[in-house]
Amino acid sequence: MFGLPTETLIAVTMVPGIIALVLLGWALRWS
Amino acid sequence: MDFNMAIILGLYLVGLLAIGAWASRKIRSSEDFIVAGRNLGFWLLTLMIVASICSGMTILGTSGLGYIGGWPTIWEQIFVPLSAAFVILVYGTKLHAISERMGYITIQDYLAQRFYSQRGLRGLSAVAGILVSLIYLVGQYVAISMVLSWMLKISYTDALLIGAIIVMIYTIMGGLYAIAWVSLVQGLLIIIGVLAVSPFIIQSAGGLTHVNNVLAGIDPNYVRIWYPQMHPPYAKYAFMTPMYLVSFFFLLTFGLASAPHVINNVLSARSQKFFKWSPLAAFVLYLIVMYLVKISGFASRVMVEEGMIALPTNVSNAQDYAFVVAAMHIFPNIAGPLVAVIVLSAVMSTTDRLMLTIGSYVGWDIYKMFFNKKASDRSITLVSRIAIVFSVILTLILAWRKPPELLAFLIWMGIGIMLATFVVPILAGLYWRRATREGALASMSLGLIGALVAGWYHWFVSPLPVHFSFYGFILSIAAMVVVSLLTRSPPVDVLDTTMTGMYIRPKSER
Numbered sequence: 001m002f003g004l005p006t007e008t009l010i011a012v013t014m015v016p017g018i019i020a021l022v023l024l025g026w027a028l029r030w031s
Numbered sequence: 032m033d034f035n036m037a038i039i040l041g042l043y044l045v046g047l048l049a050i051g052a053w054a055s056r057k058i059r060s061s062e063d064f065i066v067a068g069r070n071l072g073f074w075l076l077t078l079m080i081v082a083s084i085c086s087g088m089t090i091l092g093t094s095g096l097g098y099i100g101g102w103p104t105i106w107e108q109i110f111v112p113l114s115a116a117f118v119i120l121v122y123g124t125k126l127h128a129i130s131e132r133m134g135y136i137t138i139q140d141y142l143a144q145r146f147y148s149q150r151g152l153r154g155l156s157a158v159a160g161i162l163v164s165l166i167y168l169v170g171q172y173v174a175i176s177m178v179l180s181w182m183l184k185i186s187y188t189d190a191l192l193i194g195a196i197i198v199m200i201y202t203i204m205g206g207l208y209a210i211a212w213v214s215l216v217q218g219l220l221i222i223i224g225v226l227a228v229s230p231f232i233i234q235s236a237g238g239l240t241h242v243n244n245v246l247a248g249i250d251p252n253y254v255r256i257w258y259p260q261m262h263p264p265y266a267k268y269a270f271m272t273p274m275y276l277v278s279f280f281f282l283l284t285f286g287l288a289s290a291p292h293v294i295n296n297v298l299s300a301r302s303q304k305f306f307k308w309s310p311l312a313a314f315v316l317y318l319i320v321m322y323l324v325k326i327s328g329f330a331s332r333v334m335v336e337e338g339m340i341a342l343p344t345n346v347s348n349a350q351d352y353a354f355v356v357a358a359m360h361i362f363p364n365i366a367g368p369l370v371a372v373i374v375l376s377a378v379m380s381t382t383d384r385l386m387l388t389i390g391s392y393v394g395w396d397i398y399k400m401f402f403n404k405k406a407s408d409r410s411i412t413l414v415s416r417i418a419i420v421f422s423v424i425l426t427l428i429l430a431w432r433k434p435p436e437l438l439a440f441l442i443w444m445g446i447g448i449m450l451a452t453f454v455v456p457i458l459a460g461l462y463w464r465r466a467t468r469e470g471a472l473a474s475m476s477l478g479l480i481g482a483l484v485a486g487w488y489h490w491f492v493s494p495l496p497v498h499f500s501f502y503g504f505i506l507s508i509a510a511m512v513v514v515s516l517l518t519r520s521p522p523v524d525v526l527d528t529t530m531t532g533m534y535i536r537p538k539s540e541r
Contacts, residue, residue, distance in 0.1 A: 027311055
């Protein structure tokens with residue numbers, strides 16, 4: 001997709017996605 | 032000389048000064064001058080962090096690196112937004128809580144108290160902090176003169192002089208007083224500008240798929256996630272190997288987060304509650320902007336390959352001009368001023384923090400601590416301003432020579448010294464109760480020496496497989512652990528007042 005190899009596409013979307021989820025988790029655990 | 036451009040630039044600067052004059056009516060003392068009255072709201076805090084990290088180098092250097100290095104360099108766009116989240120979450124949450132109680136103005140106030148050493152820690156961190164800020168300032172000057180010379184069609188050195196005069200006027204007119212508000216405006220201008228310009232650059236290069244197909248045709252590794260592990264790399268641009276990426280992660284995520292002009296922002300937040308959502312907000316916002324700038328760099332490479340645009344030929348760092356040239360090609364009439372405003376905003380929002388950092392190191396940490404214990408507030412402010420003027424002149428002389436091949440290398444040099452000197456003392460100070468004064472002093476000085484020696488080796492003897500700062504970083508970790516364990520434990524009351532321990536949120540706040 002987008003002319004990128006699958007592993008590149010996964011890396012450039014999933015790594016930021018996981019970081020964002022961790023930061024979301026930090027905010028939700030804050031009570 | 033292009034007079035329409037000059038008029039638009041003039042209007043922009045007058046606008047900034049007007050905001051500065053309006054905001055400076057709220058400032059009363061030199062402490063307010065530095066921490067903006069400890070009154071930053073949520074978006075002001077988040078945008079301040081983003082605007083201080085986002086410098087002129089970010090816009091030009093990021094697209095320049097993308098132009099020459101392809102997708103393997105995209106990690107920069109993941110690690111840098113992560114450093115914005117890191118500084119807010121890992122440093123900011125606790126530092127802000129301690130600072131609310133103790134009234135810190137700068138990060139060195141914290142280090143001096145946590146390591147119960149006013150002179151030693153302040154002196155060392157002033158040396159490292161001023162060195163880093165000067166390197167960084169040179170990068171900002173190079174960025175500003177690149178844009179001005181391209182826009183106004185004048186020579187690089189003429190543009191450098193004009194840029195320096197603009198910065199001087201801006202600083203002396205009290206632009207610094209209004210850093211928070213000006214940063215907010217600049218942060219918004221950068222974000223809106225990039226969101227407006229980048230999609231058109233990618234579109235006119237033929238869209239993302241076409242861009243990637245052309246890149247893959249030049250070098251198949253341009254669309255991979257890293258270059259094959261070999262030393263030396265098969266081409267100058269292929270240095271982003273898995274091994275290098277490890278050092279690159281520490282360099283950007285930890286190093287950039289520890290830069291004084293970035294970390295001092297967290298001391299100025301109005302409320303502890305902001306540290307809940309601000310890490311995510313800063314990360315997502317900056318990630319989108321950085322990805323767009325980097326992909327614009329890829330797109331401008333394709334436009335050059337297909338003969339749509341040409342980069343300047345008489346400069347040493349042609350690829351750093353990629354973003355500017357591509358934008359000018361697409362909107363010949365409006366992009367000039369727009370790009371100039373984006374880059375100027377990015378340069379100014381970092382430059383004013385850098386000037387302030389140098390000024391406060393020289394005034395508070397060197398002059399007051401070592402030369403005149405009873406200095407009055409006014410004389411400290413005067414010394415700070417003299418230091419700022421001197422640093423402008425010094426960096427102007429340093430920037431006069433040809434810029435390095437990639438602006439990114441110059442900035443990474445500054446961040447690298449940060450990584451080797453400040454990261455370990457701050458992290459160990461916040462989270463390790465056994466970290467001692469002697470450990471901190473050893474870790475800062477050995478880290479600094481290690482980074483300088485490795486840097487010298489890399490540039491003058493033979494290239495190293497990872498970023499040179501990584502060697503200094505490893506040395507500073509080793510020095511901190513070994514020396515701390517060999518020396519007496521820190522006083523318990525110091526550890527308790529500075530909330531040292533393996534937790535992020537202070538207990539009293541929960």
